[in-house]
Amino acid sequence: MTVNAKPDAGANTWRDLPAAQQPDWPDSEALRDVIAELESYPPLVFAGECDQLRERMASVARGEAFLLQGGDCAEAFDAVSAEQIRNKLKTLLQMGAVLTYAGSVPVVKVGRIAGQYSKPRSKPTETRDGVTLPSYRGDSVNGFEFTPEARTPDPQRLKRMYHASSATLNLVRAFTTGGYADLRQVHAWNQDFVRNSPSGQRYEALAREIDRALNFMNACGVDPEEFKTVEFYASHEALILDYESALTRVDSRTGNLYDVSGHMVWIGERTRQLDGAHIEFASRIRNPIGVKLGPTTTPEDALTLIERLDPDREPGRLTFITRMGADKIRDRLPTLVEKVTASGAQVAWVCDPMHGNTFEAASGHKTRRFDDVLDEVKGFFEVHKGLGTHPGGIHVELTGDDVTECVGGGDEIFVDDLHQRYETACDPRLNRSQSLDLAFLVAEMYRDQ
Numbered sequence: 231m232t233v234n235a236k237p238d239a240g241a242n243t244w245r246d247l248p249a250a251q252q253p254d255w256p257d258s259e260a261l262r263d264v265i266a267e268l269e270s271y272p273p274l275v276f277a278g279e280c281d282q283l284r285e286r287m288a289s290v291a292r293g294e295a296f297l298l299q300g301g302d303c304a305e306a307f308d309a310v311s312a313e314q315i316r317n318k319l320k321t322l323l324q325m326g327a328v329l330t331y332a333g334s335v336p337v338v339k340v341g342r343i344a345g346q347y348s349k350p351r352s353k354p355t356e357t358r359d360g361v362t363l364p365s366y367r368g369d370s371v372n373g374f375e376f377t378p379e380a381r382t383p384d385p386q387r388l389k390r391m392y393h394a395s396s397a398t399l400n401l402v403r404a405f406t407t408g409g410y411a412d413l414r415q416v417h418a419w420n421q422d423f424v425r426n427s428p429s430g431q432r433y434e435a436l437a438r439e440i441d442r443a444l445n446f447m448n449a450c451g452v453d454p455e456e457f458k459t460v461e462f463y464a465s466h467e468a469l470i471l472d473y474e475s476a477l478t479r480v481d482s483r484t485g486n487l488y489d490v491s492g493h494m495v496w497i498g499e500r501t502r503q504l505d506g507a508h509i510e511f512a513s514r515i516r517n518p519i520g521v522k523l524g525p526t527t528t529p530e531d532a533l534t535l536i537e538r539l540d541p542d543r544e545p546g547r548l549t550f551i552t553r554m555g556a557d558k559i560r561d562r563l564p565t566l567v568e569k570v571t572a573s574g575a576q577v578a579w580v581c582d583p584m585h586g587n588t589f590e591a592a593s594g595h596k597t598r599r600f601d602d603v604l605d606e607v608k609g610f611f612e613v614h615k616g617l618g619t620h621p622g623g624i625h626v627e628l629t630g631d632d633v634t635e636c637v638g639g640g641d642e643i644f645v646d647d648l649h650q651r652y653e654t655a656c657d658p659r660l661n662r663s664q665s666l667d668l669a670f671l672v673a674e675m676y677r678d679q
């Protein structure tokens with residue numbers, strides 16, 4: 231049981247170190263009041279659930295399971311609706327069914343959800359028509375609208391992030407345990423725009439096979455409880471450290487610290503400085519931790535991260551999420567995996583094929599090509615196959631809606647279509663049929679492995 235203990239000093243040791251990508255809050259007293267209030271709020275997740283996910287991630291690290299981690303680039307307060315949450319969940323459930331059935335592997339399902347409200351940015355400001363304002367840093371910090379009022383960081387938004395995360399998690403828990411995620415609903419998850427796409431039809435055929443298998447088991451008198459609910463976890467980037475440390479609590483069972491804002495948190499490519507505040511914060515908490523590794527990561531960086539975050543070499547504690555870019559992964563990943571494996575560490579290796587493959591279309595839309603995404607995943611599988619190590623999973627930006635943000639896919643989106651439904655607040659996401667396409671192709675790669 232996690233208690234609402236007084237904030238522990240260990241949660242705040244990061245304050246003595248440089249913290250990248252933190253907002254310029256204009257009123258530090260208002261921030262202090264918000265932090266004090268957040269510290270009094272109940273946990274969003276329980277420490278025991280974080281331990282359970284660490285065990286699931288240990289199976290991934292040992293090569294016995296596959297991680298499916300996905301969701302929005304940036305969640306938005308005004309998108310906290312039953313429909314949006316259900317669509318995202320539906321996409322992940324469909325992808326999970328495809329990977330489990332076609333890839334024949336247990337799938338650990340983790341959403342980029344219920345906390346993914348903060349974004350690191352390349353530039354601190356944005357200029358439009360000669361007007362320069364602070365960049366949008368996610369709904370937890372400021373507003374998307376290009377006005378001085380909206381773009382001014384407001385700490386009250388941290389409380390809104392907590393409440394939005396809480397409402398989302400509540401519905402996710404209801405969907406995943408209350409009947410909606412029952413494997414007998416495998417057809418129902420396909421009942422909308424996606425049904426007629428090539429991947430939707432392929433999915434329908436797979437769902438029929440699953441149905442037949444379930445009927446067979448039923449006829450044999452077997453009706454496992456495990457098929458009625460889905461184990462689903464929430465994750466986000468631990469970016470705004472004032473929020474994350476305010477939600478860090480002492481677990482009364484063990485005396486350890488847990489960041490109870492989500493089950494798993496990750497440190498991004500822009501904030502993984504070895505002597506920086508984010509790594510210090512992550513080193514203090516017992517949650518399973520992810521770290522993004524971009525193309526400039528050296529083996530020494532990876533080994534130091536292991537030393538800092540997983541000194542006991544505990545499988546499941548640390549996940550390296552590589553995001554090299556399709557053109558670099560075959561060149562950069564092998565040495566990292568080799569050196570880490572030789573050190574005796576058992577990290578989970580996961581591929582984020584999104585963040586190294588972004589480009590700006592002539593129309594000004596930030597986009598990604600489905601083929602590049604696929605090629606990065608292929609490269610990831612090739613490297614692991616070559617080294618005899620386990621390709622542990624994928625980390626994807628996706629939505630359950632019929633958006634037009636990434637080009638390509640079986641139900642092809644063209645560059646000229648991008649403007650039609652370009653709805654992301656930050657980076658382009660795969661829509662549901664592109665996500666299903668990816669799941670089928672990854673399942674094939676896994677089987678061939």
Ligand SMILES: O=C[C@H](O)[C@H](O)COP(=O)(O)O
Nearest residue numbers: 303349350351352353656657
């Ligand atoms: O999602 C990741 C980052 O926040 C995003 O790629 C940054 O985008 P920018 O380069 O437009 O700031």
Ligand SMILES: C=C(OP(=O)(O)O)C(=O)O
Nearest residue numbers: 350498499500522553585
């Ligand atoms: C910012 C992100 O990724 P990265 O740190 O890999 O750029 C992200 O996943 O939202």
